Amino acid sequence: MxxxxxxxxxxxxxxxxxxxxxxxxxxxxxxxxxxxxxxxxxxxxxxxxxxxxxxxxxxxxxxxxxxxxxxxxxxxxxxxxxxxxxxxxxxxxxxxxxxxxxxxxxxxxxxxxxxxxxxxSVGMPGMTAYFGFLELCQPKAGETVVVSGAAGAVGSLVGQIAKLKKCKVIGYAGTDAKCEWLKELGFDHAFNYKTTDIAQSLKEAAPEGVDCYFDNVGGMTAVTVMSHMNLFGRIANCGDISSYNDTEVATGPYIFGLMVSKQLRSEGFIVHRWRDSWPKGLMQMIEWIKEGKVKVxxxxxxxxxxxxxxxxxxxxxxxxxxxxxxxxxxxxxxxxxxxxxx
Ligand SMILES: NC(=O)c1ccc[n+]([C@@H]2O[C@H](COP(=O)([O-])OP(=O)(O)OC[C@H]3O[C@@H](n4cnc5c(N)ncnc54)[C@H](OP(=O)(O)O)[C@@H]3O)[C@@H](O)[C@H]2O)c1
Missing domain, CATH: 3.90.180.10 (Medium-chain alcohol dehydrogenases, catalytic domain)
Structure with missing residues (x-):
């Protein structure tokens, strides 16, 4: 038995x-x-x-x-x-x-x-990065992409896929060591959100504005990134980890005016919506990892x-x-x- x-x-x-x-x-x-x-x-x-x-x-x-x-x-x-x-x-x-x-x-x-x-990377988090970013952010070469939760399972893959799509990539993570690793992966800029003024860092690293935001964390980080987005920017709402352990519901600031004036498209998703296409995504991740194009x-x-x-x-x-x-x-x-x- x-x-x-x-x-x-x-x-x-x-x-x-x-x-x-x-x-x-x-x-x-x-x-x-x-x-x-x-x-x-x-x-x-x-x-x-x-x-x-x-x-x-x-x-x-x-x-x-x-x-x-x-x-x-x-x-x-x-x-x-x-x-x-x-x-x-x-x-x-x-x-x-x-x-x-x-x-x-x-x-x-x-x-x-x-x-x-x-x-x-060859499982649920990999598929979250692959489909969530490519399908919802629709990145184009030369665009500027911001990723929060950037040194985690999903975020570290999103940033590398964005580089493969020839975007400029800015990541936010919780320690200086994580930011060093993100630069080794090819991120153009990486900031410790715990010690950096996010608005100021975006002014310096993305004076041209942000086209795509892959949001793993929600909260004030998301609001600040969204206020630096360009007209018709795209946001993939992947997660809200900054609130998961909260015991009280957070209030504002509210972003509705921002969404209207910048004509942003923000879409939440659950990775299982692309379940039928996972085999293609899994094979692509395996290929990129074997070729050394994506590091895990x-x-x-x-x-x-x-x-x-x-x-x-x-x-x-x-x-x-x-x-x-x-x-x-x-x-x-x-x-x-x-x-x-x-
Ligand atoms: N929509 C979907 O289908 C789907 C699928 C998978 C994952 N997700 C979401 O994607 C996000 C990332 O998931 P993951 O699996 O890749 O996890 P992960 O990033 O590997 O691990 C979680 C990370 O979140 C960060 N974190 C913790 N508290 C935080 C806070 N208050 N503010 C900002 N960052 C915080 C920590 O890194 P730092 O040191 O950087 O703080 C931690 O390492 C989560 O929100 C998760 O719920 C969504």
């Missing part, structure tokens, strides 16, 4: 998550039925949306999340032991699946790239039991690049395969 470990959320989050919000449980998994397979987590993703999304579930629900897992046993003809799958099965070490869940899929062949990238970095926490710490660390900004947890069995085997570690 296989014993699975899983994390549940005891009560809805109240403000910034605490270690005591989470409970580690063990579960005996039943024997496989015809049509089912058993998979073991190799890498698990910790993402900002989890902070918001768990409010939809009753107390003591399993934490939601994506993982890259290896098929251990199978009574389903479409799944073979050893194959790698991307599962939406939450914070758990072992999963029994009937292979019918729409959002689950086989990890595309990636050669010698680490399968952990299935949680990041991961902040790897070792050990399933550290999921809460990895999640809270990501919300605090400890990650540069994608925050991912390596289950015990995968750390040694896969993390030497070429991606940069923090």
């Amino acid at each position: 296989v014993k699975a470990k899983k994390f549940i959320l005891k009560e809805p989050f109240d403000g910034f998550p605490k270690r005591s919000d989470f409970e580690l449980q063990e579960e005996d998994l039943p024997a496989l039925q015809d049509g089912e397979y058993l998979a073991e987590a190799l890498f698990l993703s910790v993402d900002p949306y989890m902070r918001e999304y768990m409010a939809r579930f009753p107390p003591r629900s399993i934490m939601v999340g994506i993982q890259v897992a290896k098929v251990l046993e199978s009574r389903n003809k479409d799944y073979t032991p050893g194959e790698l799958v991307v599962l939406q099965s939450g914070w758990r070490t072992h999963t029994i699946s009937d292979g019918k869940k729409n959002d689950d899929y086989k990890l595309p062949p990636m050669g010698d790239l680490s399968p952990s990238l299935g949680c990041g 970095r991961e902040h790897v926490t070792q050990g399933f039991e550290k999921m809460p710490e990895a999640f809270m660390g990501m919300l605090r900004g400890e990650n540069t690049g994608k925050a991912v947890v390596a289950a015990e069995s995968s750390y040694e085997k896969y993390t030497k395969l070429g991606q940069t570690m923090s």
